[in-house]
Amino acid sequence: MTAERTWTRSHLLGLEELSADEILSILDTAQSLKEVSTRSIKKVPALRGKVMVNLFFEDSTRTKTSFSLAAQRLSADVIDFSVSTSSVSKGETLRDTARNIEAMGVDVIVVRHRSSGAPLLLSQCVECSVINAGDGSHEHPTQGLLDLFTIRETFEARGKKISDLHVAIVGDIANSRVARSNIHALTKLGARVTLVGPSTLVPGDMKKIHPNIAIAHDLDAVLPQVDVINMLRIQFERLTSAAFPSVREYSRFFGLTHERLKLCRPDVLVLHPGPMNRGLEINTNVADGDHSAILRQVSNGLAVRMAVLYLCVGANSVARNLA
Amino acid sequence: MPSGAGAPLGMLSSSIRLINLALPPLPATLTAMQILLDAQHIQQTIRQLAQRVHADASLHNGHALALVGIRSRGEILAQRLADEIARLDGHSKLEVGALDITMYRDDLSTRAAITIPQGTEMNFRLDDRPVILVDDVLDTGRSVRAAFDALVDFGRPRFIRLLVLVDRERREYPIAADYVGIKVDAPDPEQKVLVRLRPTDDEDVVYLQT
Known part of the structure; x- marks a missing residue:
């Protein structure tokens, strides 16, 4: 690795707002983490005690599974918030749903939504990290x-x-x-x-x-x-x-x-x-x-999602320490 | 125990061995740099450490030794030690690995900036292998603790010994090195020991920054 790279973002909402250096920080981190999946013990303790929630308003099997496995390889705990069986179908707003989930002590919400901009809205009303797992026709x-x-x-x-x-x-x-x-x-x-x-x-x-x-x-x-x-x-x-x-x-x-x-x-x-x-x-x-x-x-998707989770949750911890 | 376990090759306190840098004098408000080891002393120290590791070869019971350096300066030191050991004994089997401990640190919730990991590279099995863990500076002992956790995720070594170029005697965890280059008495947390090693850096030098 050549240049000294840094990362300060608590959320990953899209690639449009990232600099080339920030993108390379994620790729380099993913490159380092790829090796973890080749071990007999496929786990590192980086996010031990942290909780990730999958909040998927659209059907997805592979992206959700990939995020769950990535979080587990970093030793985080994983919860699936199943939208069809939840109060969302009873008319709760996105904001209320997110704040209720956060009140349970969650560190990162992975969200997929049919509306472009839903993850941005979410990031503005919660303290935890928000990662966009696909929003409308905006970004993935x-x-x-x-x-x-x-x-x-x-x-x-x-x-x-x-x-x-x-x-x-x-x-x-x-x-x-x-x-x-x-x-x-x-x-x-x-x-x-x-x-x-x-x-x-x-x-x-x-x-x-x-x-x-x-x-x-x-x-x-x-x-x-x-x-x-x-x-x-x-x-x-x-x-x-x-x-x-x-x-x-x-x-x-x-x-x-x-x-x-x-x-x-x-x-x-x-x-x-x-x-x-x-x-x-x-x-x-x-x-x-x-x-x-x-x-x-x-396979690479797993390493990339491990990198994104580590960087965003880590940066959010750093931001709270400095606050 | 290895033959010379714990005994440093040279004892230095911060009050002696003051060598002035060939740089313009720093303003009084800036930090002062003191050279603890120059290029010649670093090479000498690495050679002596290599000799002591080699002298303990009987402890390895015929198993091939692995030198595992903690990223990033420990990895360079491990490679240079391996080169010296190969010079002493061209027949001995030796593996060199690089260990990234970023994912094992205990300060994710307290640190001031995030670290981009560089990855672990160990292209050999650790099970039943004698391992010498190599780092440039032994300070609080926290990096070494993290390194133990990282190492055992790769297997069950026959034993782990610790080799450091500089032992800064300021421990927070109960960890002692088996092979020590020099000891430095620098208890003030504001003081920093800076190691630069070729070929990654453009010079061989160890500074104490006060």
């Missing part, structure tokens, strides 16, 4: 970080930096919080980003985020130029019927098939945030092939 910061971590890990081994890379993000950019977190993180670290998809799903104003962003509607023309392809899931639950004529047509133009992979550079890296619609946005032989890092993304 830990997914962006684990994608970045996987890219850095892959290309560092080949002697390349993130700023040397060109990344294509393909699919429903308009509705994707994963895309937004990736775009912010990649451009802050100097990568070129091309957003690919039908014009109905790739809004032109995304270009305004950073001069390194380009927009394309022809996947075959982009593929030979890129080092990384991040295939987003078609989110049937968020799409309106007008987005594209049929799933089959989308798949024909924007699905990553074995034939399309032949257009790519021989060392191209294929990512997918999961869960996959096999045969739609990505073909089975590509998803399970040599270029795919999809399962490595899941």
